[in-house]
């Protein structure tokens with residue numbers, strides 16, 4: 001039996017849709033079987049709340065009098081990119097403050113905006129006949145700028161590698177602090193709750209898909225950068241290493257810092273925790289096959305981050321079930337594990353999205369266009385012009 | 389006579405050696421183990437208070453360092469800000485005494501101060517700065 005997204009939306013509007021989160025569906029299928037589940041369950045909500053460095057926001061400040069063609073822009077002393085028009089800028093999450101270094105940066109500016117805090121705007125320019133002003137210093141809040149929208153080039157990684165450190169010193173990475181002599185392992189995926197692990201071939205997610213983004217409705221705008229779906233897969237369809245990614249967009253003015261949090265990885269830099277929830281329509285039996293997969297059937301690879309190269313040696317494959325148990329065994333040694341992404345907050349997002357759908361305030365959408373599935377990623381070689 | 393509160397970290401291979409005994413016997417130090425966590429397969433940690441003359445303490449610590457024990461001053465207190473905490477799970481992987489754990493049912497961070505030996509390993513690890521150690 002197949003269902004269309006339109007039919008599911010009709011059920012949402014009449015308050016008859018059955019929505020489960022991606023954790024609940026596992027037990028439901030085990031109890032009711034695949035055929036019954038397709039008949040009964042209409043939507044499964046998935047979510048993640050993890051550090052996503054490839055994030056940032058576009059802001060249009062409005063025109064001052066006399067006006068300025070902003071060439072260089074700082075928000076709370078964090079440089080923003082202003083090489084677009086006169087009063088547009090993009091503030092990237094990982095940009096560091098010129099004054100406070102790793103204590104403050106782009107992600108903190110974005111969170112402060114969301115929290116309606118005043119932000120110091122400073123800009124310089126060369127001055128033109130139509131934009132004579134050469135300098136400006138003022139304060140803005142999210143309420144008094146024109147548009148402010150989050151536009152994240154790469155979020156919601158479908159699976160991610162786990163990290164450890166075989167060297168004799170602690171190292172500080174984007175996977176957090178890694179203790180010496182394989183002292184700990186960190187990982188970053190919501191596993192069974194993770195959006196793209198529940199729809200491994202992106203059958204229902206594409207350009208234009210409506211999603212939960214940091215507390216409001218947002219959209220999938222494109223494939224994410226480094227989209228790499230052509231990866232080795234488990235028989236259950238899920239990739240065994242980082243694969244698909246999504247570019248996301250949403251209105252910063254409606255977001256909440258409960259689901260958008262600036263963070264600092266000591267010794268590494270600044271990033272943004274982004275809360276994303278994606279509803280998966282239960283269109284057919286095949287979807288149930290993917291949705292019922294649990295942490296014990298989802299795998300990733302553990303890499304040695306003490307090797308400072310693009311390709312790092314592996315300590316083998318491990319299931320999210322084992323990673324989430326708190327300890328794993330590497331070379332006969334019991335090693336504690338820790339997650340960078342928050343499963344608890346992800347579950348909260350999945351349940352919030354579920355409530356929105358149950359209340360009828362969130363409808364599902366068909367993708368306007370599917371995402372490319374043949375893409376591979378390139379590496380950056382250091383070449384002379386004639387070697388191309 | 390002075391006292392110092394220290395955190396000692398033992399590499400795996402010397403965990404079982406009776407070095408604490410030698411500290412007392414050879415260096416005449418008063419030695420009080422406030423908390424300890426030594427497991428067979430992970431590095432051991434100990435929060436100690438030692439008392440003695442300045443010279444005795446210096447010599448005792450030098451002996452420990454030569455044995456491969458790393459030493460740091462203990463923090464005075466630790467505060468975990470549960471409002472700020474996003475319950476990720478970064479700090480539990482660094483905490484050898486399991487004072488920090490994510491509850492498997494509620495998925496929230498639990499901090500058991502009684503298990504904490506104030507080693508400070510978790511201090512700068514929290515991405516949202518929810519852990520404060522007083523030094």
Ligand code: SF4
Nearest residue numbers: 483504505507508510
């Ligand atoms: S200071 Fe932190 S890592 Fe050390 S024992 Fe206490 S809670 Fe655990």
Ligand code: SF4
Nearest residue numbers: 473474476477479514
């Ligand atoms: S690292 Fe920080 S946010 Fe994560 S669980 Fe520990 S205290 Fe909470």
